[in-house]
Each structure stands twice: as structure tokens, then as C-alpha cells.
Amino acid sequence: MTCSLVYAYIRSMAPTRNAFTQLYVPLTNIPFSGIQLRPEFLALFPHANIEPSHLITLDDLPDLSVIESKLRPENTKWVLVDHNTLQGQLGKIYADRVGGVIDHHEDEGKVPQNTNEEPRKIDISGSCTSLVTEYCRQAWDLLSGSAVSSGTAHVQGDSLSDDDAVVKTWDAEVAQMGLASILIDTTNLQSKDKTTEHDTSAVKYLEAKIMSCPRLSTTFDRSAFYKEIDSAKKDIGGLKLQDILRKDYKQWDEGQQKLGISSVVKPINFMQKKARDEASADSLDEAYLEALNKFAKDRDLDLYAVMTTSTSPSGEFQRELLVWAFNEGAISAAKKFADDARDELGLEDWHGSGGKTKEHEGDSIEWRRVWWQRNVQHSRKRVAPLLREAMG
Incomplete structure (x- = not known):
């Protein structure tokens, strides 16, 4: 979400000379209701002076039954951030209109090699926002300087009288939005398996933007900021289990089959108890499996995986992985x-x-296994390609 917001903001304010359009629209690839399932963003938005209603979501697009006639492919150009293949129904209609990408996942080769004025940047990093920041850095600095010299703050009717202070406030708000994603993705740059030079450089740059803002420099603390957003992300106890499963969910079409993966920031035992409480059932396992089955069936999935992250009683980061074939x-x-x-x-x-041990084969119609994933450095960014390769 923050990748598209940061990229669209900078590119719209400073488009290239031969850009397809001077207005870049940051489409959030979830329905509006999905925003409420992401407490980390609800905690972040006030720092960036954003309200959920400001976002453009899938609900703002024409209905899929008429979208091709109302939003004609030739009138669009798509730049992908944090993924490099346009999936689902949008992909079926607009895949040929993809003209740029910034991503840190495995290159699937669907974006043209020559993207002209748009980026084709796919590289290893802990956070895609780091790559977006890196790509936009020069334009952002030029934009900040030109905004001050042109008195942009006054034109916008801002109540502050100092153009420099206003521009630095805008920069700091956008920087906090980008910084939050990088810190969450890299555990405040402490994850040795995820953090790269792209991430440390981007954090340094964004933090400098924040510290140059007179209004925020005296109170901003990166560790406290990270803890606030991270705590909000893990605060999912108030959500229904079906919402927890779709909170961080991704889906792929592999040939004639569909794969879905839910990432959850709580262990399986947490979800089992929630499922039992919601169903008023006696069995932890049955209620949980019924909930997973419903989630998968509602989406016509052939293969469904649930990945969890949590902290062990001894303080160690741990992962669980459930795979269910239908x-x-x-x-x-x-x-x-x-x-x-x-x-x-x-x-x-x-x-x-x-x-x-959770294993189920039944009459060879379904198959289900659950594992501890001991090599915890591998997130969905690696597990998804492995599953998709097996489906190929």
C-alpha cells in the first residue's frame, strides 16, 4: 500500500517529460473494507495526514462486468509495485498495459524489458518501499527544492506562513509512511536475513527527511515509531477469524488451478481458540479446520496455505506452515x-x-499437513514461488 502511495505522490508531482500521464493513481489492491483489517495502517495514517477515505481501492473501479468498456485498456498504463505480475481479472484485461515495475520478489518475466520512461527495477531487498524510495530519491529532492522556491505552500492555502517549513512537513509525512513499511518488513533493520543495503540507505534517507522537519524533529523516535506500528499490526484479537485470514492474503492462478496464501501474525493455537469461541464448539481443531475450509471454498481454491509468525515462550521468532490440497x-x-x-x-x-501430528488424506480427495518451518528467514516471498513451481 505505501509503495504505491509514495511512488504515485512523487511521480505525479514530478512526472517525466514523456510520461503516459502526469497523474499517477495509487490503486490499493484491496476493497475498502480491507483497510479496516489492517490496524497498522490505521495507526500510521495520522502520521501521514491521511484518512482511509482518501485511498482509492478496488471498490472505486467499475464493476468487473463492465470495467473493460468503462476503463478501456488503451487508456491506461500500469506500474506494478511490490509484485511483478498483474493477477486475477485485472490481469486478464490489463496485463498487456503493464509498463513498469518496482519489486523485490522473484522476477516472473511478465513485465517488458524495455519500459521506457517507467522503471523496471526488480532487486533483492527487505522491503519494496526501499526500492521505491531509492528510485524516487532524485526526483523527490528536486521536487522539495522547487516547491519551496515557487511558494507552493501558499498556493495550496496552507495555514503555515513559512514555505520551507510546510514543504518539510509534507516531506516528513510522506517519509513516515514509507519508513513504517521498511521498519515492519525488516524488524526495525534488525532482521539479518531480510535487511539489505537498499533498506538501510532508504531508512537513513527517510529519517533525515523527518528530522529536517521542525515540527517533528524534537519528538520523533524511530524505535518508538516502530513499536507503535508493530504493536498495531499484531493487535488482531478483535477481528473475526475469516477477517484475520484475508487481512494479509494473496492469490495466484497457476494454469487451471488457484493458490491462496494467508499470512497471520499469530500462531495456530491462537486461531484454533478463536475458531472454537466463534463457533461455540468443543473441539479446537475441528472448528479451526472448518473455518479454513470455508475460506478456501469461498475462493474456489485448489491449494491453500496458512503461514504464521509468532514468538516462542523463550523469545525466539518462529514460523508454522499449513498446506491443504483439495x-x-x-x-x-x-x-x-x-x-x-x-x-x-x-x-x-x-x-x-x-x-x-496434523495430517489428513481421507479418500485421496484432500491432503493436509502442518509443519514447523525452522528456517524462519523464508517468508511468503519464498514459499509462494516454491508452491507455484510445484503446481507447474
């Missing part, structure tokens, strides 16, 4: 994934509170 083709892919990815991901059989 038909013979998906079962074949799931078993191939289990064999091929076991060593790379460090998969170990998972035992719940009752000590039972």
Missing part, C-alpha cells in the same frame, strides 16, 4: 512441494497441544 492435481503439487522444499524451509512435523 483435489488430485493439488494433492500431487502439495506432496511435491513437501518433498522438494523440506530441506530448504526446514520443515518439521507440527504437534499441537494434544501432541497429534
Whole structure:
């Protein structure tokens, strides 16, 4: 979300000479209701002087049944950030109109090599926002300088009289938005497995933007800022389990099959208890599995995975991985994934509170396994390609 906001803001304020348009629209790739499921963004928005109603979401697009006639492909150009393939129904209509990308996932080769005035930047980093910041840095600095010299703040009717102070406030608000994502993605730059030079450089640059703002420099503390956003992200106890599963959910089409992956910032036991409480059931496991089954069936998934992150009683970061296949083709892919990815991901059989390994094959119609993922450096950014390769 922050990637598209930062990129669209800078590019709209400082478009290139031959740009397809001078207005870049930051489309948030979720419905408006999905914003309420992301408490970390609700905590961040006041820092950036943004309200949820300011965002453009999927709900603002024409209905999919008429979108191609109302938003004609030839009248659009798409720049992808934090992914490099346009998926789903939008991808079926507008894939040929993708003309740029900034991403830190594995290159799927769908974006043209020559993107002319738009970027084609795919590189390893902890956060895609770091790459966006890096790409926009020169234009951002020129924009800040020109805004002060032209008296932009007065034109905008800002109540502050000092143009320099106003521009620095705007810069700091945008910088906080970008900084939040990088800090969350890299655990405040403490994750050795994720943090790269792109991330440390971007944090230094964005933090300098904030510290140059007279209004914020005396009170801003990066560690406190990170803790605020991180705590909000993990505060999902008030959400229904179905909302928790769709809060950080991604879906892919692989041939004729659909893969979905939910990332959850709480362990499986947390979700089991929530499912039992919501269903007023006696069994932890049955209520949880019924909830997962409903989520997958509602989306016509062939293969569904749930990845969790949490902290062990001893303070260690840990991951769990559940994979559920719903038909013979998906079962074949799931078993191939289990064999091929076991060593790379460090998969170990998972035992719940009752000590039972979660495995289900039934009548060869479904297959389900749960593991501890001991090689915790691998997030969905790696697990998704492994699953998709197994489905290919």
C-alpha cells in the first residue's frame, strides 16, 4: 500500500517529460473494507495526514462486468509495485498495459524489458518501499527544492506562513509512511536475513527527511515509531477469524488451478481458540479446520496455505506452515512441494497441544499437513514461488 502511495505522490508531482500521464493513481489492491483489517495502517495514517477515505481501492473501479468498456485498456498504463505480475481479472484485461515495475520478489518475466520512461527495477531487498524510495530519491529532492522556491505552500492555502517549513512537513509525512513499511518488513533493520543495503540507505534517507522537519524533529523516535506500528499490526484479537485470514492474503492462478496464501501474525493455537469461541464448539481443531475450509471454498481454491509468525515462550521468532490440497492435481503439487522444499524451509512435523501430528488424506480427495518451518528467514516471498513451481 505505501509503495504505491509514495511512488504515485512523487511521480505525479514530478512526472517525466514523456510520461503516459502526469497523474499517477495509487490503486490499493484491496476493497475498502480491507483497510479496516489492517490496524497498522490505521495507526500510521495520522502520521501521514491521511484518512482511509482518501485511498482509492478496488471498490472505486467499475464493476468487473463492465470495467473493460468503462476503463478501456488503451487508456491506461500500469506500474506494478511490490509484485511483478498483474493477477486475477485485472490481469486478464490489463496485463498487456503493464509498463513498469518496482519489486523485490522473484522476477516472473511478465513485465517488458524495455519500459521506457517507467522503471523496471526488480532487486533483492527487505522491503519494496526501499526500492521505491531509492528510485524516487532524485526526483523527490528536486521536487522539495522547487516547491519551496515557487511558494507552493501558499498556493495550496496552507495555514503555515513559512514555505520551507510546510514543504518539510509534507516531506516528513510522506517519509513516515514509507519508513513504517521498511521498519515492519525488516524488524526495525534488525532482521539479518531480510535487511539489505537498499533498506538501510532508504531508512537513513527517510529519517533525515523527518528530522529536517521542525515540527517533528524534537519528538520523533524511530524505535518508538516502530513499536507503535508493530504493536498495531499484531493487535488482531478483535477481528473475526475469516477477517484475520484475508487481512494479509494473496492469490495466484497457476494454469487451471488457484493458490491462496494467508499470512497471520499469530500462531495456530491462537486461531484454533478463536475458531472454537466463534463457533461455540468443543473441539479446537475441528472448528479451526472448518473455518479454513470455508475460506478456501469461498475462493474456489485448489491449494491453500496458512503461514504464521509468532514468538516462542523463550523469545525466539518462529514460523508454522499449513498446506491443504483439495483435489488430485493439488494433492500431487502439495506432496511435491513437501518433498522438494523440506530441506530448504526446514520443515518439521507440527504437534499441537494434544501432541497429534496434523495430517489428513481421507479418500485421496484432500491432503493436509502442518509443519514447523525452522528456517524462519523464508517468508511468503519464498514459499509462494516454491508452491507455484510445484503446481507447474
